[in-house]
Amino acid sequence: MRVGFVGLGNIGLPMARALLRAGHELTVHDVSEEKVAACVSEGARAGDDFAGCEVVCLAVPDDAAVEQVLAGLADETVVLVHSTILPATARRFGPNVLDAPVSGGPDRALSGELTVMVGGDADVVERARPVLDALGTDVRHVGPSGAGAAVKLANQLMMFSALAGVHEALEFAGAYDVDPQTVLDAVASSTGDSWVARNWGFFDDVSRAYDEGGTPVRMRPWSKDLWDVVAAARDAEVDVPVAALLSQVLAARVEAHAHE
Numbered sequence: 001m002r003v004g005f006v007g008l009g010n011i012g013l014p015m016a017r018a019l020l021r022a023g024h025e026l027t028v029h030d031v032s033e034e035k036v037a038a039c040v041s042e043g044a045r046a047g048d049d050f051a052g053c054e055v056v057c058l059a060v061p062d063d064a065a066v067e068q069v070l071a072g073l074a075d076e077t078v079v080l081v082h083s084t085i086l087p088a089t090a091r092r093f094g095p096n097v098l099d100a101p102v103s104g105g106p107d108r109a110l111s112g113e114l115t116v117m118v119g120g121d122a123d124v125v126e127r128a129r130p131v132l133d134a135l136g137t138d139v140r141h142v143g144p145s146g147a148g149a150a151v152k153l154a155n156q157l158m159m160f161s162a163l164a165g166v167h168e169a170l171e172f173a174g175a176y177d178v179d180p181q182t183v184l185d186a187v188a189s190s191t192g193d194s195w196v197a198r199n200w201g202f203f204d205d206v207s208r209a210y211d212e213g214g215t216p217v218r219m220r221p222w223s224k225d226l227w228d229v230v231a232a233a234r235d236a237e238v239d240v241p242v243a244a245l246l247s248q249v250l251a252a253r254v255e256a257h258a259h260e
Contacts, residue, residue: 001025001130004050005057006069007083008035010209011102012059014110015082015135019057020044022112022134027053032213050077055131057082061219063089070097078128084153084225086232087119087146095121098128099145101152102136105202106209113137117155119148153232156225157243162196163203163222164246167253207258223251 001024005016008030016039020026026044030036036046050056050073058069059082066083070093073079080100081090090099098120108114116136118125125132125141132139142151169192170180180200187197196202203222210220217223226247233240 001055002053003027003055003057003131004029004053005039005044005059006030006048007059007061007065008032008039009059009061009213009215010206011106011109012082013038014106015057015059015102015114016044017042018110018112019131019134024131024134048072054078055080055128057131059083061215062224078124080128080131082116084156084221084228085149086228086235087149087153088232088235090119090149091146093145095145096124097145098124099148100128100132101148103152103155104136105206109135116140117142117148117151119143119150120145150232153225153229156221157229157240157246159196160222160226160246160250161242162194163254164250166194166196166200167257203254204258207255217251217255220251220254222254223247226250 003019003024004027006029008016008028013035016026016028020042027047027050028036028039028044029048040046055078056073057080058066060066060069063085066081066085070079075094076096079097081097082100082102084101085099098118100116100118102114102116104114112134114136115138116132118141122141142148170183173183184197184200187193226243229240229243230247
C-alpha cells in the first residue's frame with residue numbers, strides 16, 4: 001500500500017522501518033532531516049504531500065500535533081493515530097481516523113511485533129489492516145473512537161504504577177544491604193513479578209534515547225501520559241488517586257535513575 005508516516009521519533013522511526021520491510025510504499029515526514037534520511041536510505045520517499053497515500057500514520061508528540069497534521073489531510077484519507085492522546089480528542093475526529101496507539105518499545109516496533117489498540121469503525125479498521133498487521137502481531141479492535149486511547153492510557157497507568165513500586169522496593173531493600181539484582185532475581189518467581197521488573201533498565205535506555213533526541217521531560221511518557229490519565233479521568237468523573245500522585249513524582253525518579 002501507499003502509506004504516509006509523520007513523526008520519526010523513538011517509536012515512530014522503527015515503525016516506519018517495519019513498514020518498509022513489509023513492502024509498503026512509504027512517504028515520510030519529520031522535523032529531523034537525519035531521521036528522514038535514514039528512512040530514505042531504506043527506500044522511503046521524503047515529503048509532506050500525502051495526497052496519493054491510502055493510509056497515513058501519525059506518531060507525533062501530542063493531541064495538538066495530531067490535530068495540526070489532520071488539518072492538512074483529506075477527509076477520505078484513512079489515518080492511524082499512534083500517538084498517545086486523550087480519548088475525548090479521538091472522539092472529535094472523523095470516521096476515517098482511528099486511534100491506534102501502540103505498546104512494546106522500539107525493538108518490537110522494528111520487528112513489527114507491537115501491540116496495537118485500535119478504536120474506531122470496524123470497516124475502517126479492515127481498510128487499514130495491511131498496515132496494522134505490518135506494525136503489530138497483536139492488533140486489537142477494542143471499541144469505538146476513543147477506546148484505543150483509553151486502553152493505552154490504562155496500560156500506561158498499570159505499567160507506571162509497577163515502575164514506581166519497583167523503584168521504591170529496590171531502594172527499600174538496598175537500605176538493608178541487598179543488591180538490586182538479588183531482589184529482581186527473587187521476585188522473578190514470586191508474586192511481585194512484573195514486566196517492569198523483568199525488563200529493569202528499559203526506561204533508563206528510553207530516557208537516554210529521549211535525551212539524544214532532545215525530547216523534554218514533560219513530553220516523555222512517564223510524565224505526559226500520566227497527566228493525560230488524570231485529565232481523561234477528570235472528564236469521565238473517575239477518581240484516580242494513584243495516577244495523580246505518580247504524575248507528580250514519577251518523572252523525577254525515572255530521570256534520576258537513568259542518569260546515575
